[in-house]
Amino acid sequence: MSTTRHELLHAFDLLLAPERFKDYGPNGLQVEGRTVVRKIVSGVTASRALIEAAIHAEADAIFVHHGLFWSGQDGRVTGWMKQRLGLLLGDDVNLFAYHLPLDAHPELGNNAQLGLKLGLLAHPASAGRFGKQDLGFLGGRANGESFADARALAAHVETMLGRPVTMVDGASRPLQTIAWCTGGAQGYFEDAIAAGADAFITGEISEPQAHYAREMGVAYLACGHHATERYGAAAVAGHVAAQLGLAHEFIDIDNPA
Template structure:
C-alpha cells in the first residue's frame, strides 16, 4: 500500500508534465482516497473502464485520455456527470497523462510501440515522432501483416513507396499530420493511429507507405508500462484493462 501523493510525486518525477503545453491537465484530475492498494490502468477514462475498476476494488485509475480537454463544454452533466459520480461515489483517484506519456523515453507510447513491433534502435526523430529500423526488410504487404499480428488489429495501409520497407517512423494516436516529418527524413514508412482525408494523397504523391494502426491500439502500451513500474516501485497491485475501441 502507498499514499496517493507519493505515487503522484513519482509519476510527476518520471513524466515531467510541466515541460509540456498540453490540451488537458496532466496528473491528478479527480481526487479519491489517500491510501492506494490497487491501481487500474487503461487508455481512456470511459464509463466501462471506471466500472471495471470498481469491480476490481481499485483505489486509483491511471489513463492516457482523461477529462477536461480544452474547448470542451465545462458543464458537469450527462456523460461527464455520470463518470465523475462513479469515481466520487467510490472514492477512486483518476490520474491522466497525455503528451508526457507519449514522449517518455522508457514508458512512453512511442517507445513501447517500438518494442511491440520489434523495431531496432528506436529514437526520437523530431518532437513526438520516432524512427528506427526493422529487424529485416519487408514488403508493404508483409509489414501490414506484421503490424496486424503485433497489435491484434488490421491496419489501413495507403501510399506508394519503396518495394521493401526498412526505415520506419511512427507517432501513436492521432498523429497522421506528422507524416511530412517522416517524408523529410527519407523514411520508407510512417505509422500512426488514425488517418485523415489528405493523408492518402500525401502518401501517394510523396512516395511513402502510411499505416493507420488504430488510435486505441497504438496507445495501449505506455500506460500499462507505467502501471507495472509503479507496481515495482510501491509494491501495489496493478492491472491493465483493455476496453476495446475499433478506432
C-alpha cells in the same frame, strides 16, 4: 503494501516530467479520491466502462492516457461527464491522466512500447526523434532487416496488433527506415517524410495523408488509435506500482477506433 495519493502523484510526475510538455489538457491528478492507495488499475481511456471495471476490481486509483478534461471542452457536468465523475467521486477513486508525457517516455511510453511490440528500435538520441516536441520515433527493425514492401509491413503489424490496418502504399520497394507515432498523429506524416522515413505507422488517417503517401513514395499505415496506445499506460503504471509495492491490473476496454 500501500502509499499515499501524494506519493503516487510524485512518482508519476518524476517519471513522466509533464512540465516539459505543452499539452491539450491537464496532466497528473484529475480527480481526487482516497488518501491511501493499495491498487492501481490502468487503461487507455477514462470511460465509464473502465471506471466501473476498476471499481469492481477494488482499485484505489486509475491511471489512463485519455483523461476527462481537455482544452476547449464544455465545462458543464452533465451527461457522460456527470456519470463518470459520479462513479469516481461516489467510490472515492483517484484518477491520474498523462497524455503527451505518456506518449513520449523513451522506454515505457506509448511510442516506445509500440516499437517494442512491433520489433522496431528507434535510432539513438535525437536521431531517433522527429516532429513537434520530439514525440515521433524514427528507426527500423530491431534485427536490422528491411520489410520487403508496404504489404509485408502491414501484414506484420496486423499480426502483432491483432486487427486490420488501413494502408496506403507509397511505392513498392523495400522499407528500411520506419517512423511511428501512436494515436491521432496523422499531422506528423509530413515531418516523418522530411526525416527520411520509408513508412509511417500511426493510429488514424485523414484525407490529405493518402495523397502525400502516393506523391512522396512513403507508405502510410493507420492501425487504430486505441490499438496503438494500449501499451504505455500498463507499462508506466506497472513500473510505478512495482516501485512502490502496490498491486496493479491493466484493463483493456475494447474500442474499434
